[in-house]
Amino acid sequence: MTAVNLLDDDAPRERADASRNRAKVLAAAEELFATRGAKNVTMDDIAKTAGVGRGTLYRRYPDRASIAVALLDSHERALQEELLRGAPPLGPGARPADRLGAFYAAMVDLLDRHIHLALGVEVGHTRFATGAYGFWRAHVRALVAHTEDPDALVDVLLAPLAPEVFRYQREDLGLSADRITATLRALARQVLGPS
Template identity: 40%
Template sequence: MERADAARNRRAILRAAEELLASHDLAEVSMDRVAAAAGVGKGTVFHRFGNREGLMRALVESRVEELSEAVAAGPPPLGPGAPPSERLAAFFDALVELATRNVKVMAAFEQASPDRLSSPIYVSWHAHVSGLIASAAPSLDADLVAHLLLGSLHSDLMLRFLRTGETVRLREGLRSMVATLLR
């Protein structure tokens, strides 16, 4: 159980980091700057998050928590109970929506995380996507196809689509890829 002051500091640090990212490039968002904006000592930020990558990961994790809960136990088609192809399309729709609402945070996490393939978020998403692909199309290499689909979301092109407001096009393109793969 987290102490009340520690929870308050965590929320303040995450809020400060998000506010700084809204108006600055990641390179300008130092741990010192985050600590000052949050009204805590630099040691508190380092103790809590370890480094800037840890801080960016915590920001992203706070955003994906709701999506993870919906995937695990929410209503279909995102949650259990829908055919795998519908769940997969709903998952990618939800990812595009998440990225659209949090484009700066997601981009900062990408820049700060040299090995995102081993991050708990990616590992979880990959397991979900590859499981759905294996159920829907057993002849496919589900592990590889999941990496390819998720990898398409980690690109400068994706960021361009999000920043230029082409989320509908992006969502429809992903849905088309999923439908074609699972035929």
């Protein structure tokens, strides 16, 4: 799901027209998702807006969700990098409770900036199948490893970050991102202890 596949292995380089079209598709999709909301965008819309045929579009992206995933990918990678090798409390070094709190804050920020894409990925259970979910899951799993039942707890702690939940809180209830962050930070403290 990377943007380009440069010089890797002996994989045949991507043709010039192909990568030009990929860029047009992604730009068009980003635009449409942001404007109308992913639910109201058809593959046809994307193809038309990008100035590309249906066949070209389907060649790389079998559905809307995969386009949203591709668009979200770069932003998610940046955060993943920070979690693995960044400075505390996001990166290693801080206490689990603080790292979980920082993770929550970063995810709320990510969601707030790209909620239209996050909702585009969400086609029900699609979310759990995503590679990204697996990453977040592994990260939080490690932070709660010392608790009673980490394998059951981890998805409970990730549940409030579901795009639909976040959208409901932000848009329907009108809560600020800060309030949501504060609440999740408090949750992290209570679950992992203030120690």
